[in-house]
Amino acid sequence: MSRIGKRPVPVPDKVKVTVQGNTVKVEGPKGKLEWAFNPVLKVNVDASKKEVRVDRSDDERRSRALHGLTRALIANMVKGVTEGYQRGLELYGTGYSVNVQGKKLVMACGTAKPIEKPIPAGLEVVVEVANTRGNDTPARFIVKGCDKQLVGEFAAEVRHLRPAEPYIGKGFRYLGEQIRRKAGKTFVSGATT
Numbered sequence: 001m002s003r004i005g006k007r008p009v010p011v012p013d014k015v016k017v018t019v020q021g022n023t024v025k026v027e028g029p030k031g032k033l034e035w036a037f038n039p040v041l042k043v044n045v046d047a048s049k050k051e052v053r054v055d056r057s058d059d060e061r062r063s064r065a066l067h068g069l070t071r072a073l074i075a076n077m078v079k080g081v082t083e084g085y086q087r088g089l090e091l092y093g094t095g096y097s098v099n100v101q102g103k104k105l106v107m108a109c110g111t112a113k114p115i116e117k118p119i120p121a122g123l124e125v126v127v128e129v130a131n132t133r134g135n136d137t138p139a140r141f142i143v144k145g146c147d148k149q150l151v152g153e154f155a156a157e158v159r160h161l162r163p164a165e166p167y168i169g170k171g172f173r174y175l176g177e178q179i180r181r182k183a184g185k186t187f188v189s190g191a192t193t
Helices: 061-082 148-161
Strands: 016-020 023-028 031-036 041-046 051-056 085-092 097-101 104-108 115-118 123-129 139-145 171-174
Touching: 016 041, 023 061, 031 061, 041 061, 051 061, 061 148, 085 148, 097 123, 097 139, 104 148, 115 148, 123 148, 139 148, 148 171
Parallel strands: none
Antiparallel strands: 016 023, 023 031, 041 051, 085 139, 085 171, 097 104, 104 115, 123 139
C-alpha cells in the first residue's frame, strides 16, 4: 500500500470538493480547479469527516504508481484554492527591467526589442522592483496563482528566456537561487622566451 496514497486529504471549511465520473473539482476562496484522474483509481469525498480518500482497485504496477500521485495532486489543488502558490524571480543585469502591461509581462533584458510574454488566465504577476540597479541589485517579481503546475511552468518559461550566465550572473534566476560562478580568462603581461 502506498504510504502517501493511503493518507486522507483534509478539506478545510471554505473548500468544496466534488467528484463527477473521473473528474475532481475543487472550489475555494482563491479560485476553482479541476483535474481528470485515471479511471483505475477511485476518489471518495467524505463530507462528515471533511476528507478525500483515494483508493485503487488492484495491485498492478501502474495503479500503485498513480495512487500516491493522485493523492498528492488533489492535496495540491486543495492547498492552491486556500493558500495559493507563488514563485519569485530576479533579473540581474545593468539596464534590465520588468513591467506588467495589461495581460503581458514586458521584459527588457539585453535584446534589441523588449520581450512580451502573455500572462496565462489564473495567474497574477506582482512586480516588486521594476528596474535593476547595476549588477548587484536585481529587478524582482512574483508569479502567484492557485494552480501549482501553472505557476511553476510560467516561472520556468520566463527563466528560460535568459538564464543567468556563469561569468557575471546576468539573466533570470529564481528567488534565492545561487549561480555557480566561473572565473574569467586571465591575461598575463609579457612574453615568455
